[in-house]
Amino acid sequence: MSGTDDLADVLIIGAGASGGPVALTLAQAGMNVVCLEQGGWLSEDEYPHKRADWELQRQRNFSIDPNERSRDEDYPLNVENTPITPLMFNAVGGSTIHWSGHFPRFRPSDFRVKSLDGVGDDWPLTYWDLEPYYERNDAFIGVSGLAGDPANPPRSPRSTPPLGLGPGGDIYVRSLEKLGWHWWPSDSALVSEPFGDGRPACNNCGPCDIGCPRGSMSSADVTYWPAAVARGVRLVTHARVREINVNRAGLASGALYFDRDGNIHRQRARSVVLASNGVGTPRLLLNSSSGIYPDGLANSSGLVGRNLMFHPSGFVTGVFNENLQAFRGPLGAFLHCQEFYETDSGRGFVRGFQLQLIREVGPLSTAVGGLTSSVVPWGSRHHKVLRERFSHSISLGVMVEDLPEPHNRVTLDTDLTDSDGIPAPKIDYRMSENSKKIIAFGFDRGREVFETVGAHTVLVDELARKSGWHLMGTARMGDDAATSVVDKWGRSHDVPNLFVVDGSLFVTCASINPTSTIQALALRAADWIVEHHQEIPS
Amino acid sequence: MSRTAHESHGLAGAQLELLTAVQDRLIPRHDDMPGAGELGGADVVSGYMGELPELHSDIAAALDSIEAKSKTQESGDADLPGFGRLEESRKDEILREVEIGMPREFAVLVTQTYNSYYTNPVIQEILGPGALPPQPLGHTMPDFDESALDDVKKRAKTWRNA
Numbered sequence: 172m173s174g175t176d177d178l179a180d181v182l183i184i185g186a187g188a189s190g191g192p193v194a195l196t197l198a199q200a201g202m203n204v205v206c207l208e209q210g211g212w213l214s215e216d217e218y219p220h221k222r223a224d225w226e227l228q229r230q231r232n233f234s235i236d237p238n239e240r241s242r243d244e245d246y247p248l249n250v251e252n253t254p255i256t257p258l259m260f261n262a263v264g265g266s267t268i269h270w271s272g273h274f275p276r277f278r279p280s281d282f283r284v285k286s287l288d289g290v291g292d293d294w295p296l297t298y299w300d301l302e303p304y305y306e307r308n309d310a311f312i313g314v315s316g317l318a319g320d321p322a323n324p325p326r327s328p329r330s331t332p333p334l335g336l337g338p339g340g341d342i343y344v345r346s347l348e349k350l351g352w353h354w355w356p357s358d359s360a361l362v363s364e365p366f367g368d369g370r371p372a373c374n375n376c377g378p379c380d381i382g383c384p385r386g387s388m389s390s391a392d393v394t395y396w397p398a399a400v401a402r403g404v405r406l407v408t409h410a411r412v413r414e415i416n417v418n419r420a421g422l423a424s425g426a427l428y429f430d431r432d433g434n435i436h437r438q439r440a441r442s443v444v445l446a447s448n449g450v451g452t453p454r455l456l457l458n459s460s461s462g463i464y465p466d467g468l469a470n471s472s473g474l475v476g477r478n479l480m481f482h483p484s485g486f487v488t489g490v491f492n493e494n495l496q497a498f499r500g501p502l503g504a505f506l507h508c509q510e511f512y513e514t515d516s517g518r519g520f521v522r523g524f525q526l527q528l529i530r531e532v533g534p535l536s537t538a539v540g541g542l543t544s545s546v547v548p549w550g551s552r553h554h555k556v557l558r559e560r561f562s563h564s565i566s567l568g569v570m571v572e573d574l575p576e577p578h579n580r581v582t583l584d585t586d587l588t589d590s591d592g593i594p595a596p597k598i599d600y601r602m603s604e605n606s607k608k609i610i611a612f613g614f615d616r617g618r619e620v621f622e623t624v625g626a627h628t629v630l631v632d633e634l635a636r637k638s639g640w641h642l643m644g645t646a647r648m649g650d651d652a653a654t655s656v657v658d659k660w661g662r663s664h665d666v667p668n669l670f671v672v673d674g675s676l677f678v679t680c681a682s683i684n685p686t687s688t689i690q691a692l693a694l695r696a697a698d699w700i701v702e703h704h705q706e707i708p709s
Numbered sequence: 710m711s712r713t714a715h716e717s718h719g720l721a722g723a724q725l726e727l728l729t730a731v732q733d734r735l736i737p738r739h740d741d742m743p744g745a746g747e748l749g750g751a752d753v754v755s756g757y758m759g760e761l762p763e764l765h766s767d768i769a770a771a772l773d774s775i776e777a778k779s780k781t782q783e784s785g786d787a788d789l790p791g792f793g794r795l796e797e798s799r800k801d802e803i804l805r806e807v808e809i810g811m812p813r814e815f816a817v818l819v820t821q822t823y824n825s826y827y828t829n830p831v832i833q834e835i836l837g838p839g840a841l842p843p844q845p846l847g848h849t850m851p852d853f854d855e856s857a858l859d860d861v862k863k864r865a866k867t868w869r870n871a
Contacts, residue, residue, distance in 0.1 A: 188823065206729040218844075220842060220843050220844035221842050221844050221845060222842055223828050223829070223830050223842060224828040224831060225842050225843065226827065226828065227824050227828050230824070232821075255822070278868045278869070279868065279869065279870050279871040280869040280870075280871045282871065283871040285871060287869065297871070298871070317853075317855065317858075319834065319862065321861065321862065321864045321865065321866045321867060322866070322867045322868055323868055324868060324870075332852070332853060333853040333855075334850075334853065335850035335851050335852050335853050336850075336851075336853060336854075336857075338850065338867075339852045344857055347858060353861065353864065353867065354861060355858070355861065356853060356858075373791075373847075374844075374846070374847025374848070375846060375847050375848040375849065375850045376843035376844050376847040377839075377843050377848065378843055379728070384844060385844070472823065496838075498838070498839030498848070499838075499839075499848035499849070499850055500848065500850050509867070512867075513867065513868075513869060531839070532838055533827075533840055534827045534832075534833075534836050534839065534840045535823060535824065535827035539820055539823055539824075540828055546816075546819070547823075549734075549735040549736065549819050550734065550735065550737070550801060550804075551737060551739075551801075553735070553736050553737070553739075554736075554739045554740070554742050561836070561839065561840075562837075562839055707782075
């Protein structure tokens, strides 16, 4: 093992959406920051968008599923006991490399679920505590959209105007207006005009889910990380952390990590920040058990890995006679409907869902099933069905609010390991009856959207297996050390110089995409560290 | 000289011919669209099998089953010509039998055939802009028209303060 004399003020583990805001904030305050990231930087040429096999890469090197993708930097997941597969990307930028950029904020009620609706738990902070960080984050990364949505609290003018709707969007608007339901152009982490340090406007190429080679998507690798590195953060890529070390006092003292050649190194630090997502963070905490912490680090509550929440999601696709050409424009982040967001006791379930309106995938993805796993038949009908669907379809996602349940959890697999021999995560998850009721209701509404505007065929996939984009709840925050892992700043109750800043923090998960909230929480935690770092023991 | 992955796990000779014939039934020629086999899809899928050895057993098993059924259906004589020389309707019957009997393996064969077909620049040109590589040109879109929101803006606020 090789060590280093470099004692960082703060070691961040993970260079994704949450690590970036922390790294930049701490570096701006003059702190010595090191980040260990198991992936590397992706260059423009690595993206497949200019190649004939661009769609094939959805199944291969740019798959959203790490078990399918199997890049060297990925780790395997045991998903035998879950109907939903966790999705992620391991690189500088993390899972923002392959996201849709849909960038809504939680609503105030999302932080008071127990008080308002009698389920889940309340957060130890409010929307209004977080609001300045939402604002700061949006302004820094570049968010397109339009302020004034009556379904959400006011906010400042967006960085760039809303993305265009195009024919695929127009048909949604026709339907939602006819139904009298809410709609609004999404806040999108995707700039519609040139922004920041030379980032060009989106040119509507479509497949954001395989990344954005232009830098128009406000992914962490083109926003926070270049700025953080320019401020002196030492970002070590292809560095896979095996465990967090603790000293005799039980405080975090750094981490052991493997480089890409399998050599092990030690990085020392006064404080450690975990930014490794809702599966990677509990995996690392559980892998960091020791004589002092036999059940895993920061786990005196027994809650590390528990209360795993996804956003169970399914898709509905409407097929139309008109040639919509809905492949024009960003795939996902342009329009949303929050008509069914808040609890309505008449519906037979608590909480709600968002309809996220989606454009269209290309012909290969259409042929192998599209968003609803509806494979185009082989044989004499193949061309007819493909032509009916391709360029004639649009889809919507029914994204459901999951509730925290302790039996839904991340543990360590006793047999499966990554290529460095580190135990892999095992996922145990089952969808609640409440979530099942929401998704069934949501599907009926999805069909209604398409039937209202004359879809001749409606295809459905009521629970998409590959819908675990959002990984939340596995190191939840709270005021009580018996019922939470970290406090309202993300600081471990057990290890006072250890912080969590990713989706693991979530107490509840709303029914919308979480990255905006993750980054706001990360900024808030970083400000606290800057203000208090002299008092943090090490 | 060490063998490449392609040589180790791809197809050769009669297997390639069989796959070509099968692909021409999975995606047959129609109007301006060539068949998947005639477009050279078998070589492409063979290349995939070289890159991803896990594909090999499924595709090879499906092809073996197709060929075995072809010979059996023809006359019961294993020496007679196989799948490629059957009537097209008979070919489709055999493929449906294999699809039912070996659903996983057959699905892999179909998926990889689709992959070879729709990544072919000839097909992408025929299908047009949504099929072609999306960069560097992207697509044109009209700007957002805020007047579309006039009715939505009249709605009362629906978020709950807390």
